[in-house]
Amino acid sequence: GQNIDQPTEMTATEGAIVQINCTYQTSGFNGLFWYQQHAGEAPTFLSYNVLDGLEEKGRFSSFLSRSKGYSYLLLKELQMKDSASYLCAVRDSGSNDYKLSFGAGTTVTVRA
């Protein structure tokens, strides 16, 4: 099974940087995803890591260390529209199980 932990809430100021950490313990690993979810809406894909290192996409970056079971999502130059929940999800590597397990999500509030 999977155990995925991320902080419940974070608050930051517009223009600042926020780092959301995610730790996981899994029986197998075949990729880590970050999704953004605005209140009452569908999760939307942000980033994907399967190898160690940093993936950068505009204001958002995601890092993975498989040996430490650790990832973070970095949000730079925060904007008010970045206020949302951020979900860390890990995909298992079972041969017949294409399973994505989600953490409970981190609610980020951006203040003016």
Add this chain to the structure above:
Amino acid sequence: EAQVTQNPRYLITVTGKKLTVTCSQNMNHEYMSWYRQDPGLGLRQIYYSMNVEVTDKGDVPEGYKVSRKEKRNFPLILESPSPNQTSLYFCASSSLAGWVQNGAKNIQYFGAGTRLSVL
């Protein structure tokens, strides 16, 4: 436009009255899945399907049924809903192209959600 469509978006029902939430995708995806989302618990998988006529239980399947008679549709059936099934439900789909090889991205795309209240 590529999308996952769920209906209805909102539903209030009473205990024991059978209901079906429909899900349809137009991306020719092999994989489809149902999740429920509850405060503090995140998204939990109910059932998933790897292809037509292939379905399997997720983490919280009790009280739910699914079917996959066509590739594009994956309805969620609550035969006898109970108040503990009050939740926000999401359907998702993804391609399985290359999934047996490590590293294939295969992003899951989500529907807009169905907010269900069982009284």
